[in-house]
Amino acid sequence: MDKYAQDDLIIIYGGVDSQFLPVPDQISVLDTKVDSFTWSVPNIDPVPSSAPFRDHTATIVGNYMIIAFGEYRNTTNDIFSDQIHMIDVSEKNNYMWVKSFTPNNTYTSNTTTESTSTIEPASATKSANATKSPGEGLAAIIGGTTGGIATVIIIISVSYLLYRRKRTVIYAPQAKHAINC
Structure with missing residues (x-):
C-alpha cells in the first residue's frame, strides 16, 4: 500500500x-x-x-x-x-x-544569491546517487577503508600497550615488593 x-x-x-x-x-x-x-x-x-x-x-x-x-x-x-x-x-x-519509460532529465538551476537552486523531479527511476560524480563513490570507499584500517591499528596498539604494562610488574618470590621491569 x-x-x-x-x-x-x-x-x-x-x-x-x-x-x-x-x-x-x-x-x-x-x-x-x-x-x-x-x-x-x-x-x-x-x-x-x-x-x-x-x-x-x-x-x-x-x-x-x-x-x-x-x-x-x-x-x-x-x-x-x-x-x-x-x-x-x-x-x-x-x-x-x-510498458516503457524514458525519464525526463531536465534540471533547472538558479545560481543567483537571492534564490536557491531548484531541481525539478525528473523521473521515477532516478536514484538519489544519480547526481554524484563517479569519483565520489570511489573516494567514499577509499576513505572508509582507510578509516577502518586506522581504527584497527589503534585498537591493536592500545591493547598491546596495556598487555605490556600488565606484564612489566613481576613479583619476585624472595622480594617483599613488586619489581618493575
Whole structure:
C-alpha cells in the first residue's frame, strides 16, 4: 500500500482473498479528502501476466506507482517475480500500465544569491546517487577503508600497550615488593 500525496489519495495495489487467490480488483483508491472517506476502483488496462499480486513493494514516485518483485500466478501456481512494473496514476480514474519509460532529465538551476537552486523531479527511476560524480563513490570507499584500517591499528596498539604494562610488574618470590621491569 502506498499513499499518493497529491489529491490525498491512498492507492492500494494487489492483495489476496481468504484462499490466498488474487483479489478481483487489483487497484483500489481511498479518497481521504472527503469527510466520509470514499473507496473507488479506477479504470486500468489489463494487468500484465507477470504483475505480482502479493509479497511485492509498491511505491509512488511522481505520477508513477512502481511495483517490484512479489508473486504472480500463472494458470495454477504462484511464481516469484523478478520484474519491476509501473503504473501511470496521473489521471484520477484512468490508470495505465507503462510498458516503457524514458525519464525526463531536465534540471533547472538558479545560481543567483537571492534564490536557491531548484531541481525539478525528473523521473521515477532516478536514484538519489544519480547526481554524484563517479569519483565520489570511489573516494567514499577509499576513505572508509582507510578509516577502518586506522581504527584497527589503534585498537591493536592500545591493547598491546596495556598487555605490556600488565606484564612489566613481576613479583619476585624472595622480594617483599613488586619489581618493575
